[in-house]
Amino acid sequence: MRLLLITLITLLFFNSCDKECENTTGALAISFKPIYTGSSYVMFDDVNALNNDLIDFSLSRFEFFIQGLTLHNDNDSISLSLAEYIDITQLNTEQKAMDGFTLKYDSLTPASYNQISFTVGLTDDINSTTPDQYSTQSPLGLVSNYWAGWNSYILSKLEGNTTRNDTSTGSFLIHSGVNGMSVVRSFDLPIEIVINEQTDLIFNLAIDSLFYSFNNAINVDTSNMSHSGSPGSEAYNIAKKSLSNIANSILPN
Amino acid sequence: MYRLFFAYVVLSWCACEIPTQNGTSLTHIDYDPVSYTIDAPEGFPPMEIPTDNPMTEDGVNLGRHLFYDPILSRDSSISCSSCHRIEKAFTDGLSKSVGIEGRVGRRNAMSLINIGYSWVQNRPHNFMWDGRMATLEDQALEPIEDPNEMDADWNTIMDRLRNHDLYPTLFRKAFGIENTEEMDKFLAAKAIAQFERILNSASSRYDEDRWTPFVYMNAQELRGFQLFLGDADGSPVTKDGECAHCHSFSSGKALFARNGFSNNGLDSVGALNEFIDLGLGEVTGVEQHNGQFREVTVRNVGLTAPYMHDGRFNTLEEVIDHYTSGGHPAPNLAPEIATAPSLRYFTAQEKEDLVAFLHALTDTSYLSRDDWKSPF
Numbered sequence: 370m371r372l373l374l375i376t377l378i379t380l381l382f383f384n385s386c387d388k389e390c391e392n393t394t395g396a397l398a399i400s401f402k403p404i405y406t407g408s409s410y411v412m413f414d415d416v417n418a419l420n421n422d423l424i425d426f427s428l429s430r431f432e433f434f435i436q437g438l439t440l441h442n443d444n445d446s447i448s449l450s451l452a453e454y455i456d457i458t459q460l461n462t463e464q465k466a467m468d469g470f471t472l473k474y475d476s477l478t479p480a481s482y483n484q485i486s487f488t489v490g491l492t493d494d495i496n497s498t499t500p501d502q503y504s505t506q507s508p509l510g511l512v513s514n515y516w517a518g519w520n521s522y523i524l525s526k527l528e529g530n531t532t533r534n535d536t537s538t539g540s541f542l543i544h545s546g547v548n549g550m551s552v553v554r555s556f557d558l559p560i561e562i563v564i565n566e567q568t569d570l571i572f573n574l575a576i577d578s579l580f581y582s583f584n585n586a587i588n589v590d591t592s593n594m595s596h597s598g599s600p601g602s603e604a605y606n607i608a609k610k611s612l613s614n615i616a617n618s619i620l621p622n
Numbered sequence: 623m624y625r626l627f628f629a630y631v632v633l634s635w636c637a638c639e640i641p642t643q644n645g646t647s648l649t650h651i652d653y654d655p656v657s658y659t660i661d662a663p664e665g666f667p668p669m670e671i672p673t674d675n676p677m678t679e680d681g682v683n684l685g686r687h688l689f690y691d692p693i694l695s696r697d698s699s700i701s702c703s704s705c706h707r708i709e710k711a712f713t714d715g716l717s718k719s720v721g722i723e724g725r726v727g728r729r730n731a732m733s734l735i736n737i738g739y740s741w742v743q744n745r746p747h748n749f750m751w752d753g754r755m756a757t758l759e760d761q762a763l764e765p766i767e768d769p770n771e772m773d774a775d776w777n778t779i780m781d782r783l784r785n786h787d788l789y790p791t792l793f794r795k796a797f798g799i800e801n802t803e804e805m806d807k808f809l810a811a812k813a814i815a816q817f818e819r820i821l822n823s824a825s826s827r828y829d830e831d832r833w834t835p836f837v838y839m840n841a842q843e844l845r846g847f848q849l850f851l852g853d854a855d856g857s858p859v860t861k862d863g864e865c866a867h868c869h870s871f872s873s874g875k876a877l878f879a880r881n882g883f884s885n886n887g888l889d890s891v892g893a894l895n896e897f898i899d900l901g902l903g904e905v906t907g908v909e910q911h912n913g914q915f916r917e918v919t920v921r922n923v924g925l926t927a928p929y930m931h932d933g934r935f936n937t938l939e940e941v942i943d944h945y946t947s948g949g950h951p952a953p954n955l956a957p958e959i960a961t962a963p964s965l966r967y968f969t970a971q972e973k974e975d976l977v978a979f980l981h982a983l984t985d986t987s988y989l990s991r992d993d994w995k996s997p998f
């Protein structure tokens with residue numbers, strides 16, 4: 370009898386462990402890698418400008434919100450997060466630039482997806498909230514990402530330095546904010562979430578697109594400061610163009 | 623069997639009274655922790671607390687004793703409160719803090735009011751001018767062994783505390799330890815951090831005016847606020863001090879501090895390795911971080927002179943003159959200053975208005991808080 374009991378308990382123990390310990394989920398890593406004219410861009414590095422106004426420029430801060438990261442297939446969609454803050458500023462070495470800024474999502478149900486979508490910036494409903502409503506674990510919980518004057522989060526920050534043809538130097542700061550600026554991006558990509566594996570998804574951030582987009586160019590020498598402004602104003606238009614360019618700079622690797 | 627049981631009871635009883643090889647038992651002292659609820663000031667959210675250091679009444683009490691007790695310094699001449707004086711919003715009024723034997727430290731003492739709100743979870747650089755501490759608990763460990771501050775060593779200090787009439791009881795009540803040997807520097811630091819987390823106040827005239835608009839701040843202060851904030855929605859201004867970039871806030875989280883790092887143009891350097899004090903760069907090893915220091919709160923800035931990490935400016939007027947000059951050139955000069963279109967064109971009146979607003983952020987209501995004062 371005792372032997373039977375011990376055997377039963379042992380069986381139950383191992384059986385329960387099998388069920389509890391078995392991992393039935395997969396992971397997804399989404400990386401954003403800055404590149405300039407096809408090569409990795411290391412923050413703070415001077416690179417040749419692509420227009421005639423400047424000799425070179427460097428980025429000292431490049432950060433932006435994305436919201437509503439979602440995977441889709443024909444039958445379903447899963448939300449990965451409410452909001453994320455893509456902090457390219459910290460990619461200040463060659464290795465970090467090549468690795469990119471990575472978001473990781475564990476415990477995803479294995480499935481096949483064929484599209485990923487997100488908003489660059491924040492939608493108006495989220496932008497109407499305030500940092501006190503979130504934990505500091507969320508980028509929405511930080512006052513450093515908020516601009517009180519506009520009752521808005523700072524949706525993107527682009528800052529850097531310039532050297533002109535006459536070798537004089539300058540700086541630029543373009544912060545976007547206020548409602549109505551966010552841009553939705555979606556990409557049709559095969560994304561397989563596999564048990565016990567990490568799926569890597571890589572997006573490039575084409576730095577040249579930030580300033581030299583056709584019909585959307587920003588001259589950071591002559592328009593070197595903007596933190597939004599009244600809709601329709603020059604500052605507002607530059608800020609909106611900036612966020613739009615950031616959204617368009619995101620391309621699957 | 624009865625003899626053995628009797629011997630066990632006697633030994634257990636004795637353990638409460640006599641020193642053992644492993645210190646002195648404290649189990650005869652009641653341990654009945656009562657959770658401490660931090661009252662968030664109006665306009666602030668509930669404070670986030672590290673899960674490994676929950677707030678208790680006795681934890682705060684122990685921290686308060688340690689904060690004000692010079693026993694923590696090598697020669698028992700100074701305490702935490704020597705550099706963090708309550709009447710100066712927990713600064714010391716000196717350019718650089720002075721430690722034991724008159725030793726001058728490297729930097730200016732930072733205010734502790736609302737300091738618990740500077741903690742951002744999972745961020746490595748939350749405290750000190752150079753951001754070298756992630757938590758208040760980590761920070762509290764350092765001054766005791768800094769040769770320019772208390773110049774002690776924790777082993778000596780803990781021996782003092784273990785053999786003190788009061789502290790074994792306070793540690794027992796705060797953390798439930800059973801023996802004096804369990805008293806260690808990490809518990810001491812946790813207690814000090816707990817006390818620091820209660821130092822919250824936001825009852826300046828600015829705050830009162832936010833609760834009941836246009837009553838408490840006068841016209842000059844309101845003009846200064848507009849210059850501080852710049853291009854506020856619906857209130858276009860011709861001048862913008864760009865102050866709120868680094869001293870940022872929101873309606874429900876009025877910290878007036880971005881708590882990031884920047885080079886605010888204090889020193890003129892041609893190359894990033896020329897800074898005398900590397901600031902954040904000393905911590906991260908990233909050259910672009912050289913000369914960058916914490917963007918601190920301007921709450922109570924009227925009480926915390928002198929200003930900057932090295933206390934180089936004695937008055938707020940000097941500070942405003944510095945910023946309106948555009949700062950000194952450096953490869954990593956903050957673009958908020960370098961690109962500011964109107965900063966260099968502030969009139970004398972506008973500068974006075976800005977200073978007036980900064981004084982409206984002064985809050986002395988906490989001076990009546992007996993539970994913040996020395997228990998000795």
